[in-house]
Every structure is written in structure tokens, then in C-alpha cells.
Amino acid sequence: MSGQKVIAVLGATGAQGGGLVRAIQNDRTGVYRARAIARDPQSAKAQELAALGAEVVAADIDDEASLRRAFEGAHGAYCVTFYWAHFSPEKEMAEAAAMARAAKDARVQHVIWSTLEDTRKWVPLDDDRMPTLMGKYKVPHFDSKGESDRRFLESSVPATLLLTSFYWDNFIYFGMGPQKGPDGQLGITFPMGDKRLPGIAADDIGACAFGIFERGDEYAGKTVGIAGEHLTGAQMVAAFSRALGQEVRYNDVQPEVYRGLGFPGADDLGNMFQFKRDFNDYYCGVRDVAVSRQLNPALQTFDVWLARNLNRIPLPS
Numbered sequence: 001m002s003g004q005k006v007i008a009v010l011g012a013t014g015a016q017g018g019g020l021v022r023a024i025q026n027d028r029t030g031v032y033r034a035r036a037i038a039r040d041p042q043s044a045k046a047q048e049l050a051a052l053g054a055e056v057v058a059a060d061i062d063d064e065a066s067l068r069r070a071f072e073g074a075h076g077a078y079c080v081t082f083y084w085a086h087f088s089p090e091k092e093m094a095e096a097a098a099m100a101r102a103a104k105d106a107r108v109q110h111v112i113w114s115t116l117e118d119t120r121k122w123v124p125l126d127d128d129r130m131p132t133l134m135g136k137y138k139v140p141h142f143d144s145k146g147e148s149d150r151r152f153l154e155s156s157v158p159a160t161l162l163l164t165s166f167y168w169d170n171f172i173y174f175g176m177g178p179q180k181g182p183d184g185q186l187g188i189t190f191p192m193g194d195k196r197l198p199g200i201a202a203d204d205i206g207a208c209a210f211g212i213f214e215r216g217d218e219y220a221g222k223t224v225g226i227a228g229e230h231l232t233g234a235q236m237v238a239a240f241s242r243a244l245g246q247e248v249r250y251n252d253v254q255p256e257v258y259r260g261l262g263f264p265g266a267d268d269l270g271n272m273f274q275f276k277r278d279f280n281d282y283y284c285g286v287r288d289v290a291v292s293r294q295l296n297p298a299l300q301t302f303d304v305w306l307a308r309n310l311n312r313i314p315l316p317s
């Protein structure tokens, strides 16, 4: 349809961007069309998006000229970075700055920046309740996103800062699903004590972002936090136990134990969970489930997400 408003979507073949492309293409009003940005437009995942009717274009976030071309003529742009592809806060900040410049140069009218808190505003570097990592961060993959907010706020392009939440999909892809303990019982491990973890189906992040683009001016210059539910570890294992028909235990470990688990990024995630635990009222407070549901009426609860995805969660035999 001609005259459609184009939303250029970074990470379109991934979790956040993919949800946004699907939300746009499934919207029956036809007001918007997704421009899916992928490094390889011929990849199977990119072609799935083309089959939904999305335009697919090539760009690499480390090539600013390609970003500018990908944003050219678009009404909106969804900007997300991929920390776990490189584990470098400096690279993430350079990529965010390039996205903000490219959006301005391409005269985009509304940008959504997928961000997280700069935790150093709550836990300064000299606060030794958690270790400083890489010399100048507390939670590197949070801090670099939060520090990049100003790139978007200082730009002339109206921007919405989108505070995302823990993806429940981490139980599928990030190795966080139930594991067997020494006694053979399944358990999930978080250093969250009895505090609540805001979580969301990854697909719902994009659907909420679409709601923000649709509302336009109402959200320009604003920060909005989203979540599907705020659940304690005990509530999550209760849901797992119901869904699996066997008891799943919550292993409530201390953050220092989590930091020492030995997988790449364990120290970063240990600090992250500690931040969420120690500043729980703030952290949950800014991620408003009711607002998320207004933006995306099909927002999934954890029970609904679990029922739809149980067979995709790897379980030990």
C-alpha cells in the first residue's frame, strides 16, 4: 500500500526487532510497514520476514553509512544493540551513537531506543557492595545502554527510551532453564532472594514498541518501562511445577555465588540481578504492567508464555 509509514527495525531477525516486525505486519490497519534490517537479507530468518510483507534491507550497525541508508525515508526507527555479540560496553556505546546520528541524518521522525539503567547512578563505582567490572562499570551491559541515552535525548529526533525487562525466553536460549540438582530435582537459580523479577515474553517487547510508534507524540521525549509480570523466584517455580507436573525448586543463591558460576558474563549478570534485588521497588516501579498492556493488549502472562513455549525449553534428561 502506498503512503504507508515505514518503521525501520534493527535486530529484525532477532528477539526484540522480530517481535516488532511481526506486530507491524500483523496489524490490520495497514498504516505502517516494517523495514526489516538484517546483515544478510537472503538469510532464512530475513526471508521469513519478507514473506510477512516486510521490506528487507541490508545494514550493519558497525557501518554508519549503511545505517543511514537503511533509515532513509522511514517514519520511525527501532534502535537496539547486541551486547552479547561482543561483550564490549565501548563498542555498544559507539553503535548507539552511530544509530542516533544516522536517525538524525535520515530525518527520521520518531526513534525508540531500547535501553536499560546506568546502574552507576544507584551504585557508584566506589560502592563495594558489588565489584566494579572492566574498570568502570557495575553492570556493563546495562551501564553502556544507560550512558547512551543522552545520544538520543540530545538529538533533534523525538525519542522514546524503552526500558526492557528480563526475557522469559532466556529459559530457552540463555541456559537459564531448569537444571537438575545433586538430588536429581529440577531447579532454577537466581540471586534474587524474595524480590520480584520483572519479566516479559521477548516477542511482547516489539508489540509494546509498536504501540508506542502508534501513539507517536504521546511518547516522544518520554521513558517507558515494560514488563509482562513481576514474579518472585518462588512464583516462577510454582508456575514451572504446575506446567511440568513435577516440583521445580528455586535455588536462591547469593550474588557472589552467581558471579562465580563461570560462564561468560556471569559476573555482569550476578551484578545485574543484585541491582534488581537491592533496588527492587524502583526497578519494578518503572516497569508498569498496566501500561505495557495498554500498549499491547495481547501481553502474555508467564503462565500463558510457559504454556506456549514449554516444549521449547531444554530440560535435562
Ligand SMILES: NC(=O)c1ccc[n+]([C@@H]2O[C@H](COP(=O)([O-])OP(=O)(O)OC[C@H]3O[C@@H](n4cnc5c(N)ncnc54)[C@H](OP(=O)(O)O)[C@@H]3O)[C@@H](O)[C@H]2O)c1
Residues within 6 Å of the ligand: 010, 011, 012, 013, 014, 015, 016, 017, 037, 038, 039, 040, 043, 046, 059, 060, 061, 062, 080, 081, 082, 083, 084, 085, 141, 164, 165, 166, 167, 168, 170, 174
Ligand atoms: N536477554 C534478555 O533478557 C534481555 C533483556 C533486556 C535487554 N536485552 C538486550 O537485548 C539486546 C539484544 O537484542 P535481541 O535479544 O533482540 O537480539 P538477538 O535476538 O540476539 O538478535 C540479534 C539480531 O541482531 C542482528 N545483529 C547482530 N549484530 C548485528 C550487526 N552488527 N549489525 C546489524 N545487525 C546485527 C542479527 O541479525 P542478522 O544476523 O540478520 O543481521 C540478529 O538476528 C542486548 O543488547 C541485550 O543486552 C536482553
